[in-house]
Amino acid sequence: MRSAQRGRSMAAPKHRRTALERVQKFLSETYFTDCNLRGRLFGDRCPPASLSCFQTSRRIPYDEAVGQKFSPAKVGDSFGPTWETCWFKVELSIPPAWAGREVHFVWESDGEGMVWRDAQPVQGLTKEGEKTSYILTRSLKEMEPHSLTLYVELACNGLFGAGKGSMIAPPDPDRRFTLSKAELVVFNRDVYELLVDLEILLDMAQLLGEENQRSFQALYTANQMVNVCDVTDPSTFPAARDLAAAIFSQRNGESQHTIHAVGHCHIDSAWLWPYEETIRKCARSWVTVVHLMESNPELTFACSQAQQFEWVRSCYPGLYAQIQDFVAKGQFVPVGGTWVEMDGNLPSGESMVRQFLQGQRFFQQQFGRICSEFWLPDTFGYSAQLPQLMRGCGIRRFLTQKLSWNLVNTFPHHTFFWEGIDGSRVLTHFPPGDSYGMHGRVEEVLKTVKNNKDKGRVNHSAFLFGFGDGGGGPTQKMLDRMKRMSDTDGLPRVQISTPDRLFSILEKESSQLCTWVGELFLELHNGTYTTQAQIKKGNRECERILHDVEVLSSLALARGGAFQYPASQLQRLWRLLLLNQFHDVLPGSCIQLVVEDALRYYAEIRRAGAGLQEEAVRSLCGDLLQPEAGSAESTLVLNTLPWERTEVIARSGPAGTETLALVTVPSMGYAIVREPVLPAQPVAVRRQEDGSIAMENGVIAVCLDVMGRLTSLRLLDSQRESLPDGCCANQFALFDDVPLYWDAWDVMDYHLETRKPVTMLLKPLEITLAGGLRGSASFSLRVGESSTLTQEIILDATSPYLRFLTQVEWKEAHKFLKVEFPVQVRSTNATYEIQFGHLQRPTHWNTSWDWARFEVWAHKWLDVSEHGFGVALLNDCKYGASAHGNVLSLSLLRAPKSPDATADIGHHQFTYAVMPHRGSFQDAGVIQRAYNLNFPLHAVPASSAQCLAWSAFSVSSPAVVLEALKQAEDRPDAVVVRLYEAHGSTVVAWLQTSLPVKEAMLCDLLERPAAGGRLPLEQRGVRLSFTPFRVLSVLLVLGQ
């Protein structure tokens, strides 16, 4: 009645600001809650009948928890410290007078909660994720039991861990977590719906702006709704809702942009919390999604990372079964295809293949299909090899948004074709709202349309909604907001959709799209190539260990006998390595607890890998091995790389002695070494009068000053000096390293202005090995305030490179240690090894795109060459590098303090090497030498057998690298050989083998035979055609 009376005198308000603020106050949580609409959201309240708890330092299963002794607890109590778990038993008794009402259990705490009911997890409750209500009943029935018992499992950490003072600060170990609310309430859904209507209208009024008439239409409608609404009389609400419905149902024209909203919940597999907590984060987030799907059958949810599915499968089987149902219905959508959302720069090519192999096979086995989109929304840059690897794993589509974080340049596209170093292309989409954690707000959908860089080319875009990073996921409110925006004039169309639906449309619209060639370099977080050096070293070493175990086990398998290929053990170890490649672990941007876990996993791979390798070698060459210890007469030397190698090795003799020997070992095989071979020219080491030391081996000649700096590096056959006049190489430099915020992540451009050469000598250079097979000299420096560096500089007979075995006791704060090699080479580009290939980056800072890459990543080598000559820098566990002008730098150690205050403090050992060369780096064999440095020959005591050598595989072209050899996943009688073209050339190569092979065929990276991929077996093996950087996998069926 009241509204009708008012209606007669109703005119649009004249003052925009008072009308806006009037509506705001009607919705305010702070002001006028005694008389506004917000104050009516909840009705009667009632405390739990009883509340009790028990606390534990372990993350225990429900069954174990409920059997514990619970003690009384109350609202206002606090629990902790950090990482503890508190289990609450909550007995509830709903007042009979609430019949017919919607009843919620409201729980507020700064910890992360999980509600358990009838022994099943039913709802995550996290205040930071706007989830504080568990709906007990939508309409309480008279006959329904009014008493029930819930358990709440409260983790003593927040959505983002427990940073002390700021989010990314190291966790506060003593934080307490308070239970601030636990009660039953009546929820007034009609008030809630009206609040959502008004919020959307208010946002439209404010955000569409005064030049847009829809802004005024929305404002006047909202104002009128306030007029119509009597908050004390719910019978006035429908009229107000009708006013909102009328404006929301005014439709768009045909040309309007369509937003594909997909529920999402980015869960970092470890970051500001340990791996173990992530398992619970998955459960809390996903059970909430499943719960939402039950009442919102349109809800879709894109979910990545096979590892997280596997965690939930093993720890929460009931929830997992529900997820499987929703996957079958097409609502819960597995995406990504990888084991985890890995770092996009540092994992090796083979590791990246295994991310997909483990991931896609898991999705196929569990859900009956592989993923069709690669999904890496939060990773710190993307290798130019990824397009080919995606295509090889059944994926043509890629989604990320991280390049919106670029500090310097704005990436020019949101929808485009991305072309990798081999020419493979994938359709790539960056949600134009620049986020993977949208909340379904007007502001976000408007930004999505406005920000889209490909306007006119495509008219569809993705919108990922749900709390993320620490988990959380979508809420009912986000869905309810977007329902109102499904097709409202002035706003883009918002449809709940799936990645597949979006990409299918984009594929149809793709004729106008542009192409981006090469890497997607993130102009931020470049410190992550260096931070947490032990993790980097663990990654590189464990990649090598698993390579060697697979090669040797495959050879043992192919040689026949009783050898059992350790498929399940290898799968377990690979999964540990792949897990540690997660995009906050391998980059080093995690807390100390995570670092400890990661280092434990590497230790496990080293331990188990050593055992597996020993078993494989015993099976492969059992009859050659030394029968009893201590009386070695010969040495068995194994080479897991696909080329013959001549190198100096250390043989262990009686009583722990070590002798050197020069050996030649065939490709992927072994040789028995008895008499040491003498080199054509021994290493000569000479001390000069001024204290400097000269070394030469017939290939290179070097001169080192007392501080271990190279003053000359000559290639003997051309008498070419590698160093510029008056310059020293192997020069250490220390930089101040204080970024703007993201401590472990970022090194800023201005650090370069703080360069200080390290010149504090502790122990001058002295000769440690006098020459012959090996010459070496060592020295020590003080670095910074309190760190020390000791280096042994080693030159081996026949070696084309000089090796620097480095030990550092590192105790710095916010310093960055690099080593520099100025070279007498002029080139505007340097070359860096990446996964299965290499790419060039400029050595100059012409444009903003050039200087934004002041710190870049590489794998085993980087090189700068002019026609006919160049210098390469090799390494065994580093990733950060740069080449500016004629100076090559390798980034060695950082010392960030957040989120791990102890990051990198302690002992480090690493090796790098410098290799001057004639001709191109390809022709000079830089690629092979970098492999050699990373894959030492294995020497085992052997019996005094006849001198013999055996080779399993060889490849006819030096351009082709045989990278991996493993048992086929689905065929125990077959092996897979993976090769790639490494020079950037088109070649035909013969893959030759001495193993019994009865059939050969090409397969994809998931080991699915290629159509028409059968390869004729000829005398010389199988013939393979490569284009630049092409990766090929060959399935070889063993047997005569």
Ligand SMILES: [Zn+2]
């Ligand atoms: Zn992340």
